[in-house]
Structure formats: C-alpha cells, structure tokens
Amino acid sequence: MNKTFPFSCPVCARINEYPLTVMVEGAELKCPFCKCEIKLHGHMLAYVQKEIEKLTGPEPTPMTDSN
Numbered sequence: 001m002n003k004t005f006p007f008s009c010p011v012c013a014r015i016n017e018y019p020l021t022v023m024v025e026g027a028e029l030k031c032p033f034c035k036c037e038i039k040l041h042g043h044m045l046a047y048v049q050k051e052i053e054k055l056t057g058p059e060p061t062p063m064t065d066s067n
C-alpha cells in the first residue's frame with residue numbers, strides 16, 4: 001500500500017502528494033508547479049513527521065484513554 005503525504009509547497013502554496021517513504025530527513029522535494037526544491041529538515045521535518053503520525057495512526061501505548 002502506497003500512502004502519500006499532502007505537502008503544501010512553502011513557495012507557491014500548492015499541495016503536492018509525496019509517498020511517505022520519501023519524507024525523511026534531508027529529502028529534497030521538488031515542487032512540480034514552481035520547480036523549487038525544498039529540503040526537509042529542522043522544524044519542517046518535525047512538522048511532517050507529526051502529520052505522518054496522524055495519517056498512519058498513533059503508536060500503540062500501554063495507557064488506555066477513558067474512552
């Protein structure tokens with residue numbers, strides 16, 4: 001199953017879908033619209049990883065919520 005991540009280009013603000021497997025530290029994401037390359041690192045990487053976690057579901061934790 002190939003999941004993709006909708007990443008909005010910080011330059012032109014268009015949404016591009018990238019496979020989750022390429023969304024790693026140091027990845028260079030080329031925007032097909034404005035042709036700029038975004039290197040994934042720092043707080044942008046942290047943001048992407050958080051969003052991917054939301055997409056793939058939370059990691060199982062020993063604690064159970066009250067619901």
Ligand SMILES: [Zn+2]
Nearest residue numbers: 009012031034
């Ligand atoms: Zn762009």
